[in-house]
Structures are given as structure tokens and as C-alpha cells.
Amino acid sequence: MLSNLKPQAPDKILMLMEEFKADTRQGKVDLGVGVYKDPQGVTPVMRAVKAAEQRIWEAQTTKAYTGLAGTPEYRNAMARMVLKDVPADRLASVATVGGTGAIRQALELARMANPDLTVHVSDPTWPNHLSIMKFMGLPFVQYRYFDNDTRGVDFEGMKADIAKATKGDIVLLHGCCHNPTGANLTTDQWREVIAMLEKSGAVPLIDLAYQGFGDGLDADAEATRLVAASLPEVLIAASCSKNFGIYRERSGILMTLAENTGARDMAQGSMTFLNRQTYSFPPDHGARIVSTILDDDALRADWQSELEDVRNTMLGLRDQLASELRDLSGSDRFDFIARHRGMFSRLGATPEQVQKVKDDSAIYMVGDSRLNIAGLNRDSVPVLARAIIDAGI
Numbered sequence: 001m002l003s004n005l006k007p008q009a010p011d012k013i014l015m016l017m018e019e020f021k022a023d024t025r026q027g028k029v030d031l032g033v034g035v036y037k038d039p040q041g042v043t044p045v046m047r048a049v050k051a052a053e054q055r056i057w058e059a060q061t062t063k064a065y066t067g068l069a070g071t072p073e074y075r076n077a078m079a080r081m082v083l084k085d086v087p088a089d090r091l092a093s094v095a096t097v098g099g100t101g102a103i104r105q106a107l108e109l110a111r112m113a114n115p116d117l118t119v120h121v122s123d124p125t126w127p128n129h130l131s132i133m134k135f136m137g138l139p140f141v142q143y144r145y146f147d148n149d150t151r152g153v154d155f156e157g158m159k160a161d162i163a164k165a166t167k168g169d170i171v172l173l174h175g176c177c178h179n180p181t182g183a184n185l186t187t188d189q190w191r192e193v194i195a196m197l198e199k200s201g202a203v204p205l206i207d208l209a210y211q212g213f214g215d216g217l218d219a220d221a222e223a224t225r226l227v228a229a230s231l232p233e234v235l236i237a238a239s240c241s242k243n244f245g246i247y248r249e250r251s252g253i254l255m256t257l258a259e260n261t262g263a264r265d266m267a268q269g270s271m272t273f274l275n276r277q278t279y280s281f282p283p284d285h286g287a288r289i290v291s292t293i294l295d296d297d298a299l300r301a302d303w304q305s306e307l308e309d310v311r312n313t314m315l316g317l318r319d320q321l322a323s324e325l326r327d328l329s330g331s332d333r334f335d336f337i338a339r340h341r342g343m344f345s346r347l348g349a350t351p352e353q354v355q356k357v358k359d360d361s362a363i364y365m366v367g368d369s370r371l372n373i374a375g376l377n378r379d380s381v382p383v384l385a386r387a388i389i390d391a392g393i
Helices: 012-022 047-059 072-083 098-113 127-136 155-162 187-200 217-230 261-278 285-294 297-329 351-361 380-390
Strands: 091-097 119-123 140-144 170-174 203-208 234-239 251-257 344-346 370-372
Touching (some): 047 297, 072 217, 072 234, 091 261, 098 234, 098 251, 098 261, 119 127, 119 155, 140 155, 187 217, 203 217, 251 261, 251 285, 285 297
Parallel strands (some): 119 170, 170 203
Antiparallel strands (some): 091 251, 234 251, 344 370
């Protein structure tokens, strides 16, 4: 049987990580993998996370299963963080294995509700979105999103494409800090998207993986809250990997907002069923860390303070890189880097230019020219700027 298996295409980002590890050059820079790194190149454990883990270790008396949907404390705390004003009569939720698990469960739920759906997803998007849909055999089409000339959002193209979505389709949207481009919609543009979805009856699935990494914890949730308050049905997949720095704990959540309590209860039962079929009980340790922090005023304040430090560090690196490139190029064509938000920016370079940066300067970016701003520090920014110019980007 096993000999009948076919080779699977390797993940390009994971391949890049292995190539980086094998590179023996001094001063090499990894801007590929999507994790936050401090100026010393370390992905740190946040202070509040350490304190929460200590409390859990001292107080926990059992490792017995929790509920199939996860603990109410975690689900409620996450709903408050993401939505602020929680519409309890419309909200259903389940803890998931990271944000990736939330996306997968959301798509499974949507297919249960409408076997004939099509998923509309931005071009470009996080590669795993497409990989999951291809594996599931879900029909999808890509809508225009990134303008390679302006390095901003091609909003007219986006509107023209999502206008083709029909009732019961899914439109996958990035809640903030678009991955891989860093280019976000404005509030007014979000309002136009909402109006289009309201007219078509298509259901938004919001991927909120970077809340707190862009303009702030509440500002980054503003679009998601606006969508949730405006439309009868919304799916939200959120992750704690980045903003709590607990990547390996795999803590995510899927939230659905339904039109009424009957539909909410049906969604809750279906989501719990999907958890049972996929992995039974979701992981608890990371979820318990998150709820411990969010439900304690002192821990939450310390976590938000450190999260702000992380966010401002990335903004400072963006400003520094844009300034270095402005000086070297004698133009403002790279100012979009300072306007983008989150961990990533897409330079709009060709694969050949990305390869030249890697070959000449040992700087690793994804082939589509996505770079992880958080992989930089003040010393490596000038090196990257010079490599970009030398590559003719």
C-alpha cells in the first residue's frame, strides 16, 4: 500500500529554512520564516507567558481532557479580545490547533453548509491557504489584491473580482497585516467590501493571525469588528502564535457569528463535531496561558506593554529600511515599506533578483520577494538596503 504513495511537493518556505541552515557564510540573514525575532535574533518567551506558566504549574492538579470545544475561559477571553463587544446570542466558537487548524475547520464547516461553494482568496495570499484548499478539493478563485507597481492594494481590481462571489460562497480576507504583502485595506475600503458581501450573500472568512502586530491590539481588530457588526454570518480564524509568541503551543480559535440563536446552536454543534473527527480535544496548555493572561489585569497589562514593544520595533525597522533605500536610490519608490504593516512586506522583485540577493549577500527571502521585517536588526538593515539596490530591485 505505502509504495503507492506519490511524492508531495515540498513547502518552499521550509526548504528555504533548510538552505539557510546549511549556509556557512558569516552574517547571513533569514527573512523567510514568519516568526518574530528580537535584535539578538532570538524568538523570546514573553514575560507574561512565563508568569502565566508558573501559575499554571503551581495550581494545576490534573492533565485530564478538557471539552471538545476547548475551555470556556479561553474561548470567552479570545472573543473579548477580538470582538470586544461579544454578541453572545450569535457567537459560537471552538479552540483549534493553531490558526491553521482554525482555517481548516472553517473551510470544513463551510463545505458542510454548502457543498457547492467556491472560495475567493486574495492574489497573493499565505501559501498554506491555497495548499489546504487544493488538498480538500475545494474550488477556489483568486481575486486581485496587490498592485506590483505601487506595492499597495489594487482595490478596483479586488472589487471587480469579489463582485463575482455568489450567495453561500466564502470570501477569505486578511483582518490586518496582510500576508505576504503587508498592504492593508483602509476603513472606507472595508466598508465597501462589506456592502458588496451584504449584496451578494457571500460569507467572509477573516484570517486574523497578526492582531497587535500592525497598528495596535484594538486598531488591528477594527476591521473584523466592523464586519462582525455589519453582516449576518461571519467566520473568524484567529491565532495566538504571533501576538503571544507561543508558536509551538498551537493555540488558535474558530469563531462563527450566526444570524440567530438557532443557527448559532447548529454551528456550535457542527464545529464541535468537526473537532471530534479531526483531533478530538484541542490542545490546552497554550490556550490556558492565553486565558490566564487575558483574565488577569496585571498580566494583561504587562503582555500588552511587551507586545507594543514588539510592534514598535518592527515599525522602527520599517522606517529605517525605507530611509536607507531612499538615500541609496535617490527616490521615494521604497516608501511603501514604511506604510506596510505587520511582519511582512513584498518588494515586487523578480525571482532572479531575490536569488541575486541571496547569492551575493546571504540574505534569504521567499521567492515572491516577501521579506520578514522582524528578521532584521539595526545592523542588518543597511546590508539589506545595499543588496536590494545592487540587485536592481
